Amino acid sequence: MNWMDSLRPTASGAAGGPASDPEIIASAEAEIGAPATAWAAEAAADIVRLVAEDFSLAGTPGMMTGTEREGCEASLLTTLIGLHRGTPAADIVAPRGAQDNVRLSVRQGVPIGSVLRTVWACHTRVQDALLAVIEREVPADRMVAEVRGLNAALFSYVNSYVSDLMRGYEDELSLWHGRLPAERLRVLTAILDGEEPAEDAERVLGLRLGGHHLIAVARPATSGHIPDRDAARQRFGTDAVQALGATGFLTIEHQGTTLFWWAFNTRPGPSVMSALREVPHPGWIQLAAGRPGSGLAGLRESHFEAQQAARVARLAPRQQFWGYDDAGMLALLIADPQGAARFVQVQLAGLLGPDQKLTDIRDTLRHFLLAGSSRIAAAQALHLATNTVAYRVKRASDLLGRPVNENQVVTLVALQLAHTFPQLMDAA
Known part of the structure; x- marks a missing residue:
């Protein structure tokens, strides 16, 4: 498919660069070239934006988890690599970015129908983008054959993606409603105790341990009944993902408190604590946050700082948010x-x-x-x-x-x- 050689990003390119895992970016650049890879990153960002607008205008719920761009970009790159190599659909596997996005949708309570709508909507937009390139680059005498070949390949590829993603959704759903909360607590406790994470730690947690992390501890400021407590915590965590620029989050319940864990691909800037402070959260939640850290050591440090801030928060209930920068010295003084x-x-x-x-x-x-x-x-x-x-x-x-x-x-x-x-x- 020689028309793929013409794929080039615009002068501005994708805002913030590619969103996918560096491994798939390197694989794509080696197979289809850096310009086509950059085009895919830019196209995926536009596709996710357009799909979100389509759902909003139609009033239809989609799979808006905050990581759609990574999933769409990884799928588009996998598709382009497959087209370039002539890979049969039977050998095409949904990329990790798309699978992570679907797992996150389970943890955020996104129904299967919304997941399918989002996958097919992105597929349609990808198809439109590639057909536009063919119309521009392919001579008229080859146009029909190229369009038929592309449509057949894309249809078979997306069917493979859907099969993989649905299996991932069902597996995650089974874990989520079963033993997963206890397993996550076990994995996190082991990491905080200084142990090296097991091979399945990232799969159990649903977050990547090698990036950057921010931990906060929340406790209820009231002992009375709180309706829809779990839903409110999930909404807060999801809103914070958007406000902080995180790639995902999870919550872990332990001894009457909720641990919020946000993960980032790049190190958060100095304004991240101010941004977290401004995220609306239920009035019955008192939040204590550590500073962001990198890797396992940074995760442990952020958790320690959050616990120190929580010590202050327990004794100063008038204030709803405590960051370590404000609470660190007070925690020592009140020990x-x-x-x-x-x-x-x-x-x-x-x-x-x-x-x-x-x-x-x-x-x-x-x-x-x-x-x-x-x-x-x-x-x-x-x-x-x-x-x-x-x-x-x-x-x-x-x-x-x-x-x-x-x-x-x-x-x-x-x-x-x-x-x-x-x-x-x-x-x-």
Whole structure:
């Protein structure tokens, strides 16, 4: 099929480059060339966008898991490689990217009908794209034969893909509703304990361990009945995939908490924690997140940091989201709650109590010390007049019985503890 030699991407190419596994990209470049591979990546991105628009306009549910582009791109590359080699349909296997996408659809509750609609819709768009190339590149006297050959090959290939994907869907469904949750907990626990993952670890987890990871721990902020709890957690995890640019996620239940695990092909940028904080989540969920990490070591570090943040979250229920950057030092300070309470009561004697005036004085002094003893910066942060800040700082000094610039770090640490954990001020 000489017309394949004409496949070239546009000047801009696919946004962000190829979405497929590097292995299939390398295989495609070796077989059909880098330009045709880049064309396939760009075409797949356009196809997924158009299919999503078609479903939206028709009001028809599709398989929108967030990884459709990877699955479509891998299938298109596999198809082009097969066409170039003349591979019979019996030897064509659905690529890993497409199989991963279908497994994810099971975990996100996508019904089989939506999966089939998406597969056939993508097939139709692929067929249209390749026929457009043939119409442009193939002479009229060969046009009919080329079109017939392409249609026959594509139809047989997509039937092979559908058979493979349906088997994968059924296998994943059986696992998902059976022993899978316990198996995933077992695999994750072993990894966190420092063990090397078993050969089937990625299949059980449904995520690739060699990439980048972000772990968060969620706990219910209420002990009452929560309707549709599982569905709400899944919606939050799926929304976060889109907001963070993740390739997938899973949830694992353990000892009354939910572990959220997002996986990435490329290392998330520094804004990922802010993006996670902004993802809408149910009011009954309190979330504690570690920073993203790479590989198994990064997975363990992100989980450790999430657990540290969760320690703070349990004692500071007023705040719904805690990231490790904010919670790391507090977790160390609160590791001994009784000792922390005594420290606060000794260092802030004279400033303790629930009275609003005392609360205002403590908060003003905290901002004043955080701002490097700048009345102007503290006033701006609190939206107060500088004279008000000066008065409250002077009042704090009087109540403490010492200048506020004496042992500033100690005073600031005590103020931060009292602000985050007000129960320390009156702990026995």
